Amino acid sequence: MPENFAYPVGLRLQGRRVVVLGAGQVAQRRLPALIAAGADILLVSPSATPSVEAMADAGELRWERRRYRSGDFEGAWYALITTDDPEANAAASAEAEARRVWCVRSDDADAASAWTPATGRSEGVTVAVLTGQDPRRSAAVRDAVVEGLRDGSLAAPHRRSRTPGVALVGGGPGDPDLITVRGRRLLAEADVVIADRLGPRDLLDELPPHVEVIDAAKIPYGRFMAQEAINNALIEHARAGKAVVRLKGGDPFVFGRGMEEAQALAEAGIACTVVPGISSSISVPGAAGIPVTHRGVAHEFTVVSGHVAPEDPASLVDWSALARLRGTLVLLMAVEKIGRIAEALMAHGRDAGTPVAVVQEGTTAAQRRVDATLGTVAETVAAEGVRPPAVIVIGDVVAVGA
Known part of the structure; x- marks a missing residue:
């Protein structure tokens, strides 16, 4: 049997004592899963990363600010050793072995009695991958399996009846x-x-x-x-x-x-x-290099449907209020009515020189961007043959990426 053979098992740690030595980057990555499993966690370390300290402050674990000492593993079911002190790690590992506590060592996998698999979750399924001492390959296999489960490319049909x-x-x-x-x-x-x-x-x-x-x-x-x-x-x-x-x-x-x-x-x-889905009101401008907000330029953005003209009695939009805003205006479904919308905004005080960008078929291979000003956007859209779907961005942010 190969030396790197490991028996896979899922530990149910709810309410059971787990001891973690060290509070650096390795512990920071491992602790959330232990917390999610409901483990009773004792963390032993003189210092901790800000993220780990926040876990302790939130009461998710008990932190003793000191170095390892003999007896720390009494009553433990599982131990994780992550310090940068080789002598302390060896002593702690020996104690775990003597107490028959399954122990993971971040510094020496060969000296450990347990290995941490690369894990991922998708819709109630936990994927755990072990490849001996090749953690990058473990992570790559895990990612491929989880992604396949999530996007449906890996066939794993539900055997129990689904609720229509x-x-x-x-x-x-x-x-x-x-x-x-x-x-x-x-x-x-x-x-x-x-x-x-x-x-x-x-x-x-x-x-x-x-x-x-x-x-x-x-x-x-x-x-x-x-x-x-x-x-x-x-x-x-x-x-x-x-x-x-x-x-x-x-x-x-x-x-x-x-x-x-x-x-x-x-x-x-x-x-x-x-x-929920990614709205074109923010994603399409972003794909065209336009931030809908930008420090010192725009502190707000407003999304408006332009399928009804401003003068139409069915319109629910207060165009005079929009014209007074200093931030970004994002128009959806507005290609056909952009001329009348621009006129309404200028009539209520918006500067005719305000930059405007029209992004047609944003995020697709056919994406194109047409730039204009509020005073010229109607004729520009007509001259360029812009067709729906298109997102129209009005405001100084249009010039930020230019």
């Missing part, structure tokens, strides 16, 4: 890599995906063949309004026992009508999970 329901998933601004880990995992587990036009389309190509993908823009509306038809489709498939994902661009609750869908599902008695 709907997940409202924010797909982010367009780049498929910018969906959240949880959103991607739920997509991999879905039976039905009802997708918006602005959702990350590339992710749909990764779905297994059995998954039914429905384009929300092509649902037959009949006598229903578009949103009502979408709500009905969500309810119908969930009641059929399917795991349904409603894939939306950006975040479900930022001009995404996600609450309307959540309310309809609640009224129908359908379980609903909301998975």
